[in-house]
Amino acid sequence: MEERYEAELTRSAAVLDGVDRALRRLSDxxxxxxxxxxxxxxxxxxxxxxxxxxxxxxxxxx
Ligand SMILES: [Zn+2]
Structure with a gap:
């Protein structure tokens, strides 16, 4: 169960990282x-x- 959440959170963090980079790229x-x-x-x-x-x-x- 916990492993499943961990994988889920890792995926979400990767998505957020992508969004963060995209926003920075938009501004520069x-x-x-x-x-x-x-x-x-x-x-x-x-x-x-x-x-x-x-x-x-x-x-x-x-
Ligand atoms: Zn290329």
Whole structure:
């Protein structure tokens, strides 16, 4: 039971971290750009995943 909660909380913390980073990127103007190469991330991709940080290419590289 506790392990289940722990996994849940870890996931939530990761989501919050993503949101926090996205907000910071919005304020410094890098939101919507790949963190690895600076290429623009497609609007459709950002709609599907607003905290996305990588372009298609780097996302698939992991
Ligand atoms: Zn990239």
């Amino acid at each position: 103007g890098t939101y919507g750009s790949c963190e690895a190469c600076g290429a623009p991330i497609l609007d459709a991709d950002l709609e599907a995943d607003p905290v996305r940080r990588m372009c298609e290419q780097h996302l698939s590289l992991g």
